[in-house]
Amino acid sequence: MRVLFNEEMQQIADDLDTMAVDVKTSIDGAGKALLENDIDAAQSVIDGDLKIDALEASVIDECVKMLAKQSPVATDLRTVVSTLRIASTFERMGDLARHIAETARRAYPNSAITPSMRDVFTDMQKFDSEATSEIIDILKTRDEQKAEQLIVNDARLDNMHTKTFDIINADSWDGDRQQTIDAVLIARFYERIGDHAVGVARRIVYMVSGFDPSKDPTPVLTSGIDE
Amino acid sequence: MRVLFNEEMQQIADDLDTMAVDVKTSIDGAGKALLENDIDAAQSVIDGDLKIDALEASVIDECVKMLAKQSPVATDLRTVVSTLRIASTFERMGDLARHIAETARRAYPNSAITPSMRDVFTDMQKFDSEATSEIIDILKTRDEQKAEQLIVNDARLDNMHTKTFDIINADSWDGDRQQTIDAVLIARFYERIGDHAVGVARRIVYMVSGFDPSKDPTPVLTSGIDE
Numbered sequence: 464m465r466v467l468f469n470e471e472m473q474q475i476a477d478d479l480d481t482m483a484v485d486v487k488t489s490i491d492g493a494g495k496a497l498l499e500n501d502i503d504a505a506q507s508v509i510d511g512d513l514k515i516d517a518l519e520a521s522v523i524d525e526c527v528k529m530l531a532k533q534s535p536v537a538t539d540l541r542t543v544v545s546t547l548r549i550a551s552t553f554e555r556m557g558d559l560a561r562h563i564a565e566t567a568r569r570a571y572p573n574s575a576i577t578p579s580m581r582d583v584f585t586d587m588q589k590f591d592s593e594a595t596s597e598i599i600d601i602l603k604t605r606d607e608q609k610a611e612q613l614i615v616n617d618a619r620l621d622n623m624h625t626k627t628f629d630i631i632n633a634d635s636w637d638g639d640r641q642q643t644i645d646a647v648l649i650a651r652f653y654e655r656i657g658d659h660a661v662g663v664a665r666r667i668v669y670m671v672s673g674f675d676p677s678k679d680p681t682p683v684l685t686s687g688i689d690e
Numbered sequence: 691m692r693v694l695f696n697e698e699m700q701q702i703a704d705d706l707d708t709m710a711v712d713v714k715t716s717i718d719g720a721g722k723a724l725l726e727n728d729i730d731a732a733q734s735v736i737d738g739d740l741k742i743d744a745l746e747a748s749v750i751d752e753c754v755k756m757l758a759k760q761s762p763v764a765t766d767l768r769t770v771v772s773t774l775r776i777a778s779t780f781e782r783m784g785d786l787a788r789h790i791a792e793t794a795r796r797a798y799p800n801s802a803i804t805p806s807m808r809d810v811f812t813d814m815q816k817f818d819s820e821a822t823s824e825i826i827d828i829l830k831t832r833d834e835q836k837a838e839q840l841i842v843n844d845a846r847l848d849n850m851h852t853k854t855f856d857i858i859n860a861d862s863w864d865g866d867r868q869q870t871i872d873a874v875l876i877a878r879f880y881e882r883i884g885d886h887a888v889g890v891a892r893r894i895v896y897m898v899s900g901f902d903p904s905k906d907p908t909p910v911l912t913s914g915i916d917e
Contacts, residue, residue, distance in 0.1 A: 527771055534761035544754055547774060632867050640859050640870075647874040675747070 468533050472542070475525045479546055480602055482518045482553045485511065487595040489560035490656060494588040496567035497649065498581070500574050508564035515557035522550040538673075545670040549663050556595070556659045559652045566645055575645050577638045579630055587623050587653035590616075594660035601664065605671050610664040620657040624650055695760050699769070702752045706773055707829055709745045709780045712738065714822040716787035717883060721815040723794035724876065725808070727801050735791035742784035749777040765900075772897040776890050783822070783886045786879045793872050802872050804865045806857055814850050814880035817843075821887035828891065832898050837891040847884040851877055 489508050496505035526547050529535065535543055566575045576584055594613060601610050627650035630636060631643060638646060669675045716735050723732035753774045756762065762770055793802045803811055821840060828837050854877035857863060858870060865873060895901065 523771075527767065530757060530761075530771070531763050531767050534757075536758050540754065540758050544750075544757070544774065547771065548778065551775065551778070628871060631871060636867065640863065643867075643870055644855060644858060644874050647871050648878065651875065651878060 468535075468539075471525070471529050471533065472535075472539065475522060475529065475543070475546055476602075478518060478522045478525065479549060479553075480599070482515060482522065482550060483595065483599045483602055485515050485518065486553050486556045486560070487592065487599060489515065489557050489564075490588075490592050490595055493560040493563035493567070494592065496564045497575060498585060498588060500567065500571065502568060502571050505564040505568040505571070509561055509568070512557050512561040515554060519550045519554040523547060526550075538670075541673060542670050545666045549666050552659045552663050552666075556656050559656045559659075562652050563649060566649060570645070575642070576649065577636075577642050577646070579635065579637060580627070580646050580649075583623055583626050583630065584649060584653070587620065587627075587650070587657070590620050590623065591653055591656040591660065594657055598660055598663050598667075601667050605667065607668055607671050610667045610671075613664040614661050614668075617657065617661045620654060624654040695762075695766075698752070698756050698760065699762075699766065702749060702756065702770070702773055703829075705745060705749045705752065706776060706780075707826070709742060709749065709777060710822065710826045710829055712742050712745065713780050713783045713787070714819065714826060716742065716784050716791075717815075717819050717822055720787040720790035720794070721819065723791045724802060725812060725815060727794065727798065729795060729798050732791040732795040732798070736788055736795070739784050739788040742781060746777045746781040750774060753777075765897075768900060769897050772893045776893050779886045779890050779893075783883050786883045786886075789879050790876060793876060797872070802869070803876065804863075804869050804873070806862065806864060807854070807873050807876075810850055810853050810857065811876060811880070814847065814877070814884070817847050817850065818880055818883040818887065821884055825887055825890050825894075828894050832894065834895055834898050837894045837898075840891040841888050841895075844884065844888045847881060851881040 489511055492504045492508040492511070495501045496508060526543050529543055533539075569575070594616070597609060597613050600606070601613070627646060631638070631646055636643075665675065716738055719731045719735040719738070722728045723735060753770050756770055796802070821843070824836060824840050827833070828840070854873060858865070858873055863870075
């Protein structure tokens with residue numbers, strides 16, 4: 464029974480790893496679509512989102528079956544419950560990457576972004592892509608300190624998000640109405656992807672330690688998991 | 691053991707009901723803050739969000755304890771797993787209502803919205819408030835048909851969301867830069883609240899029937915749970 468149990472836990476962990484890698488591929492593709500005006504990359508992200516949705520459904524099925532058949536307790540139970548929640552978060556991260564790709568596709572052959580937005584969106588793209596790489600790594604290593612570092616870094620993304628508003632509000636803003644709408648939404652999508660990555664980091668800390676850092680009253684860790 | 695089990699299941703269901711009612715209070719308060727420029731309502735929503743966050747944590751704790759001690763199967767297991775996910779969705783709905791309230795508070799004593807946006811935001815507010823009332827009702831009655839109706843109605847909200855972009859893109863648009871940013875974000879927050887309500891309806895269908903309507907290939911039900 465224990466062998467079967469471990470095999471099933473491993474299968475769930477493997478599927479979650481696959482989801483994380485797919486989400487990173489989507490985020491990188493969305494960046495290519497947006498920043499390099501790459502219509503093929505946009506289409507790949509849009510098409511690939513179905514696979515992420517299917518993986519989420521499969522991970523949730525596996526978790527429910529595991530709970531029904533094996534009745535895990537303690538760390539194993541925390542792992543299954545965290546996995547359920549992380550899979551849903553990955554699914555949302557995939558949706559957000561798709562939204563960015565769809566925005567790029569709609570504007571094509573023009574760019575969805577104005578030159579004034581390029582630097583900050585490049586930074587946000589880099590942040591989200593790197594945060595997702597960290598998540599892939601932390602899922603394997605269960606490195607709690609690395610997860611906590613990611614949680615702390617979230618403030619950097621918030622600053623980038625604020626900067627997008629400053630650019631739009633500046634006298635020098637040269638975007639038309641649609642570009643203004645797109646800039647606000649793209650900034651929001653990037654900010655949400657990063658927040659979700661931080662949410663996953665929190666859940667990995669919970670999975671490893673049983674301690675939920677989102678409930679920590681110290682200032683460094685209280686920035687909420689937004690939306 | 692069964693008595694204890696039923697009592698614990700009831701406690702979890704009651705707490706989820708309380709969360710739903712609190713979320714509806716937040717959404718209604720956010721509407722008052724935004725549409726009637728009511729700063730006290732805004733502050734109540736912002737303060738009240740902590741209670742919703744605490745309730746989510748408590749529901750999740752109860753579900754994990756239930757899984758550990760009682761090892762539910764079949765319908766009971768589906769109920770616990772769905773409850774975990776619905777609690778997280780309610781928490782996000784509360785966050786989104788808070789974002790609307792924060793936007794109203796930042797603009798105060800001015801209104802965050804231009805007169806041209808009033809009608810569509812009134813409609814979106816009404817949609818989200820009513821959808822949340824339906825959810826409160828469906829959680830109690832487990833009325834699958836009512837849940838499916840809510841899923842179908844989601845298209846109406848999408849149309850309202852599209853209308854907000856049309857207003858901003860029209861020649862007659864009179865908002866300044868900050869009002870444009872706020873209009874785009876408020877529209878997004880309203881659309882997300884409604885989408886989350888629909889996501890909850892889907893999960894209630896799953897809880898009742900074991901069938902997940904988000905995986906239904908018929909057109910009526912495929913509009914994805916977004917972000």
